[in-house]
Amino acid sequence: MTDVREYAWGYYPVGSRLYTVFPLSVALGLLLSIIVLFSVVRTSPYPRKRQQAKLWIAGAVIAGPLAMTNLIATFGVPFYPLGNFANVAYAMFIAYAISRHRLMDVDLVVTKSIAYAFLGLLVLLPILGVIIVLQQHFFGSVDYDFSFFVFFVIYHL
Numbered sequence: 001m002t003d004v005r006e007y008a009w010g011y012y013p014v015g016s017r018l019y020t021v022f023p024l025s026v027a028l029g030l031l032l033s034i035i036v037l038f039s040v041v042r043t044s045p046y047p048r049k050r051q052q053a054k055l056w057i058a059g060a061v062i063a064g065p066l067a068m069t070n071l072i073a074t075f076g077v078p079f080y081p082l083g084n085f086a087n088v089a090y091a092m093f094i095a096y097a098i099s100r101h102r103l104m105d106v107d108l109v110v111t112k113s114i115a116y117a118f119l120g121l122l123v124l125l126p127i128l129g130v131i132i133v134l135q136q137h138f139f140g141s142v143d144y145d146f147s148f149f150v151f152f153v154i155y156h157l
């Protein structure tokens with residue numbers, strides 16, 4: 001980015017000469033992902049995988065062109081960026097597809113996430129006890145906020 005330009009809808013960045021590579025890479029990435037998804041539609045022996053790929057293609061076709069409009073104003077063309085609306089449309093489409101057509105194995109993800117979180121707590125709770133005992137031993141008092149902060153940091157490592 002080299003500067004900021006004011007448009008009717010607000011301020012927008014001005015791209016440098018090198019910035020022209022970015023829209024090309026975004027378009028190429030979108031095109032390649034659609035090609036891979038079409039390959040899945042043609043070659044997958046599983047009907048559910050083919051349906052999932054079709055839904056991802058539809059979402060990309062809906063949101064891709066609208067998202068690319070965010071890049072137009074960067075080149076000095078006063079075109080309102082519609083990419084934010086694309087995000088909303090894409091999120092709504094994918095949410096519908098997840099709930100109606102089992103686009104992703106959400107039930108499996110939720111089940112595994114809960115199991116891993118519970119297992120992590122089960123393994124790390126004794127560490128919280130050790131932290132509290134060591135604070136009492138070395139400092140003569142326990143700061144529970146600090147103890148839970150240390151536990152939180154260890155849990156998320």
